[in-house]
Amino acid sequence: MEDPKLIIVSNRLPISVTKENGKLHFSESTGGLATAMQSLPADTSRLWIGWPGIASDELTPGEKRQVNNYLAKRGYVPVHLSTEQIDLFYSGYSNDTLWPLFHYFGEFTHYRDDYWQSYKQVNQLFAKVIKKHIDARDTVWVQDYHLMLLPSLIRADTPEARIGFFLHIPFPSYEVFRLLPERQAILKGLLGADLIGFHVYDYARHFLSSCTRLLNLSHTHDKVVYDDRSVTVDSFPIGVDYSKFQSAALSDGVKVEIDRLREHYPDKKLILSVDRLDYTKGIVHRLEAFEQFLQTNPKFHKQVCLVMVAVPSRIDVETYQTLRETVEKTVSRINGEFGSIDWTPISYQFQGLPYDELVALYAAADVALVTPLRDGMNLVAKEYIASRATPTGVLILSEMTGAIDEMPESIKVNPSDRSAVARAIKTALTMPKAEQSIRLASMQRRIARYNVQRWGNDFISQLEDVTRSNKPTTKKQLTTSTVDEIKQAHARAKNRLLLLDYDGTLKEFTSSLTPELARPPRALLALIEKLATAPGTTLCIVSGRDHQTLQRWFGKLPIILVAEHGAYVKTNGSWQKTATSFDKKKRQLRPILDQFVDRTPGSLVEEKDFSLVWHYRDVPTELAYIRTLNLKHDLRNLIKGTTTGMFDGNKIVEIKPRSITKGHAATTLQDKYNPDFILCIGDDFTDEDMFRGLPESAYTIHVGHKDETVARYTISDVPSVRSLLRKLTDK
Numbered sequence: 029m030e031d032p033k034l035i036i037v038s039n040r041l042p043i044s045v046t047k048e049n050g051k052l053h054f055s056e057s058t059g060g061l062a063t064a065m066q067s068l069p070a071d072t073s074r075l076w077i078g079w080p081g082i083a084s085d086e087l088t089p090g091e092k093r094q095v096n097n098y099l100a101k102r103g104y105v106p107v108h109l110s111t112e113q114i115d116l117f118y119s120g121y122s123n124d125t126l127w128p129l130f131h132y133f134g135e136f137t138h139y140r141d142d143y144w145q146s147y148k149q150v151n152q153l154f155a156k157v158i159k160k161h162i163d164a165r166d167t168v169w170v171q172d173y174h175l176m177l178l179p180s181l182i183r184a185d186t187p188e189a190r191i192g193f194f195l196h197i198p199f200p201s202y203e204v205f206r207l208l209p210e211r212q213a214i215l216k217g218l219l220g221a222d223l224i225g226f227h228v229y230d231y232a233r234h235f236l237s238s239c240t241r242l243l244n245l246s247h248t249h250d251k252v253v254y255d256d257r258s259v260t261v262d263s264f265p266i267g268v269d270y271s272k273f274q275s276a277a278l279s280d281g282v283k284v285e286i287d288r289l290r291e292h293y294p295d296k297k298l299i300l301s302v303d304r305l306d307y308t309k310g311i312v313h314r315l316e317a318f319e320q321f322l323q324t325n326p327k328f329h330k331q332v333c334l335v336m337v338a339v340p341s342r343i344d345v346e347t348y349q350t351l352r353e354t355v356e357k358t359v360s361r362i363n364g365e366f367g368s369i370d371w372t373p374i375s376y377q378f379q380g381l382p383y384d385e386l387v388a389l390y391a392a393a394d395v396a397l398v399t400p401l402r403d404g405m406n407l408v409a410k411e412y413i414a415s416r417a418t419p420t421g422v423l424i425l426s427e428m429t430g431a432i433d434e435m436p437e438s439i440k441v442n443p444s445d446r447s448a449v450a451r452a453i454k455t456a457l458t459m460p461k462a463e464q465s466i467r468l469a470s471m472q473r474r475i476a477r478y479n480v481q482r483w484g485n486d487f488i489s490q491l492e493d494v495t496r497s498n499k500p501t502t503k504k505q506l507t508t509s510t511v512d513e514i515k516q517a518h519a520r521a522k523n524r525l526l527l528l529d530y531d532g533t534l535k536e537f538t539s540s541l542t543p544e545l546a547r548p549p550r551a552l553l554a555l556i557e558k559l560a561t562a563p564g565t566t567l568c569i570v571s572g573r574d575h576q577t578l579q580r581w582f583g584k585l586p587i588i589l590v591a592e593h594g595a596y597v598k599t600n601g602s603w604q605k606t607a608t609s610f611d612k613k614k615r616q617l618r619p620i621l622d623q624f625v626d627r628t629p630g631s632l633v634e635e636k637d638f639s640l641v642w643h644y645r646d647v648p649t650e651l652a653y654i655r656t657l658n659l660k661h662d663l664r665n666l667i668k669g670t671t672t673g674m675f676d677g678n679k680i681v682e683i684k685p686r687s688i689t690k691g692h693a694a695t696t697l698q699d700k701y702n703p704d705f706i707l708c709i710g711d712d713f714t715d716e717d718m719f720r721g722l723p724e725s726a727y728t729i730h731v732g733h734k735d736e737t738v739a740r741y742t743i744s745d746v747p748s749v750r751s752l753l754r755k756l757t758d759k
């Protein structure tokens with residue numbers, strides 16, 4: 029058997045194939061991701077899967093083979109994309125839909141079905157290539173917004189694989205994300221992963237909130253359960269190769285470049301602006317802020333120069349062509365307005381720079397002006413800090429970047445506030461050297477520690493941890509052999525007791541506003557009847573619902589009904605009340621609950637003879653959280669020291685006499701029937717009371733995957749419960 033390997037999947041391979049005059053050229057890039065990968069422990073073999081940067085229809089079959097061979101020797105596997113796919117999947121859905129929307133640029137977001145179809149198709153194509161290379165014990169790390177459907181596609185092919193996903197751009201708030209027509213498919217695609225990483229926790233929070241609002245999944249601060257699996261969500265702020273930038277800044281080649289720059293801009297303070305030419309980077313806003321700085325600070329004229337370098341990017345997308353024109357017009361306007369024969373305020377280049385030249389600019393610039401309107405992280409800010417070989421240099425940083433969390437010593441600005449950015453430029457240019465040095469040193473310490481190598485290692489080791497700690501959730505999961513054991517024990521028994529919860533166990537939860545939708549379907553009633561009429565069987569539905577409802581739904585069946593957690597019991601055809609009146613307490617508490625309902629759309633109060641229930645299944649999670657806290661606070665004083673208790677359930681708060689529990693009901697039935705086989709299934713905290721009260725030999729089963737259940741076994745969901753019960757009726 030092969031050793032487990034690590035498979036990296038990204039839209040682009042860290043290698044570019046081009047064709048000039050009919051000849052193929054290969055150039056490797058050492059971007060952040062490639063550096064991070066090189067620094068991972070060398071004990072696992074690697075494979076990198078992605079697009080090699082050239083359209084497959086531009087290659088002859090012979091050239092394709094040549095590309096494949098060249099890549100294979102270096103551990104790369106190509107996913108070949110056609111010109112049409114590059115157009116619709118890459119320039120289209122990825123960069124004309126997801127990119128603008130996730131950066132809050134609704135006006136640039138285009139929704140087109142052909143984009144989406146191509147995105148699905150290309151994600152499937154990636155999955156197909158991965159399937160050829162993956163082994164069940166491998167770890168797969170999928171990168172970025174181009175491949176958000178991939179985690180689930182890989183999971184479907186290889187359920188045991190360890191799958192991580194990292195998003196390099198922001199995950200927008202629910203209010204924005206929900207505009208995407210394919211929002212649910214995208215979430216479900218991502219949820220195939222075991223670990224989903226974002227740059228900062230805010231993006232993780234937005235993702236979790238979308239899972240709740242759009243898929244109705246509940247979550248803790250870092251976990252969401254989907255399809256029976258626990259998916260961990262966390263933040264991993266990507267870093268830079270700190271020591272590479274530091275040593276480059278001190279190298280001879282870069283020193284020569286720095287001298288050249290100093291000669292070119294003698295006695296000038298240099299303000300540096302470096303980005304891909306992208307509307308998210310706020311380049312026009314930045315230019316206008318610089319203009320305002322020049323207007324309000326004439327004494328700095330001829331003293332400063334803004335060196336602006338913009339790397340060409342996505343030149344096939346129209347919005348980018350328009351942006352280039354706007355930037356160039358704005359630069360000319362400002363230079364025309366303020367410049368003179370001996371001074372050009374803005375030096376502008378539309379090109380990518382070789383590494384040494386870029387580092388020289390970082391090292392020579394007195395100020396870095398990094399003001400994106402929105403940026404997942406922003407590496408330029410970190411690279412500037414990493415390239416400072418002298419203890420000076422000031423960073424002005426937009427608060428809309430992920431990087432701001434790690435760089436609080438920068439001058440923080442709102443990039444849309446031109447006056448504030450103009451003021452920040454002045455503050456930066458006049459900052460005393462001692463203060464510059466303190467701020468810089470502090471940022472350098474942080475950026476040096478959490479570098480890109482740490483980022484990669486951290487993600488992979490956390491992926492290992494979560495997949496390891498995920499296992500216990502399935503420790504109690506019913507296996508085929510346990511199901512067989514239950515079936516045999518059931519068949520052998522002479523006197524069986526079946527205790528079954530209803531909502532969330534025999535029937536899925538439905539909207540709390542229409543409880544009648546939870547009515548049992550005919551097939552379920554038939555199944556219950558078949559089980560109950562097997563000789564030597566006592567079947568009991570133990571529910572929190574009121575007795576009238578249970579009577580309406582199950583009244584005709586030859587079974588025992590326990591309503592309101594045991595306040596009512598129906599045996600031998602007649603209902604009995606087991607508790608004393610709760611009316612007085614209800615009269616006192618009901619108005620409080622009603623007030624909460626008035627202020628909390630989507631919630632409702634259910635009144636039963638022996639309890640009041642506040643349901644909040646349809647209330648947005650954050651609001652539900654606040655209201656539940658407040659409600660419990662208001663009620664606590666009124667029930668303190670009384671026999672009334674308050675209990676948290678599945679999206680409910682229930683107030684009822686403490687003495688009435690399903691556990692009490694279950695033990696009473698057990699004493700009465702003295703069975704030789706007990707099967708008890710439930711999903712809720714109230715069912716834990718039953719599990720606790722039953723003997724060890726009972727088959728207690730919790731529905732869902734809760735680590736802390738006292739039940740002996742867990743089962744995934746309602747359909748699985750029904751399938752188990754059906755098996756018991758098989759001969």
Ligand code: ADQ
Nearest residue numbers: 196266302303304337339379380381403404405406407408
């Ligand atoms: P980008 O949007 O590309 O990355 P950024 O993080 O700033 O943004 O990275 C740009 C990279 O390009 C830097 O490494 C920089 O050195 C390089 N670069 C910029 N201008 C250059 C020039 N003129 N010449 C040469 N190189 C130049 C996306 C997300 C970011 C996230 C990164 C990494 O949009 O938010 O930080 O991925 O996750």
